[in-house]
Amino acid sequence: MPSIETAPGREANPKARQFADIAELRASTKGFLTREEELDLIETGIREFDLTLVEARGIVQGAADAAGVPRERDVERTLAQWLKAASGRRKRLSRAQFRQAAQVYRAQAGDEMEATEIDQRVKALMEEGGIEPRRAGLLRSRRWYYRI
Numbered sequence: 001m002p003s004i005e006t007a008p009g010r011e012a013n014p015k016a017r018q019f020a021d022i023a024e025l026r027a028s029t030k031g032f033l034t035r036e037e038e039l040d041l042i043e044t045g046i047r048e049f050d051l052t053l054v055e056a057r058g059i060v061q062g063a064a065d066a067a068g069v070p071r072e073r074d075v076e077r078t079l080a081q082w083l084k085a086a087s088g089r090r091k092r093l094s095r096a097q098f099r100q101a102a103q104v105y106r107a108q109a110g111d112e113m114e115a116t117e118i119d120q121r122v123k124a125l126m127e128e129g130g131i132e133p134r135r136a137g138l139l140r141s142r143r144w145y146y147r148i
Contacts, residue, residue, distance in 0.1 A: 031110035
């Protein structure tokens, strides 16, 4: 069970325990917690259980950590760092490196996301980081990247 700590000057909210149970139940039934699901849980904690944003976010994070469920936010942060390191100083990523990044994302997400959606998210992470595709193939094109 995630521990519930209250903010200084606030009494322990009995509804926080109920929300922690709900968050833990949802996290334990999922293999991967997407941003939408995480935001939905946080909104529920704020709206229905009178929690602050910090309390609701902390409870959701604690429940996901306790259940061993990766959160999309954490996976993308880690993958963005890996993409930056793998692309080197020229900021170019090969097709093989792209596939490697997509496999890591897929391993974390499990069956929660489709392969095409994962490829699109890795591509978006590349674009956010200013990383370009490296040319590949006989004609040295970037078509592999633009098809995603």
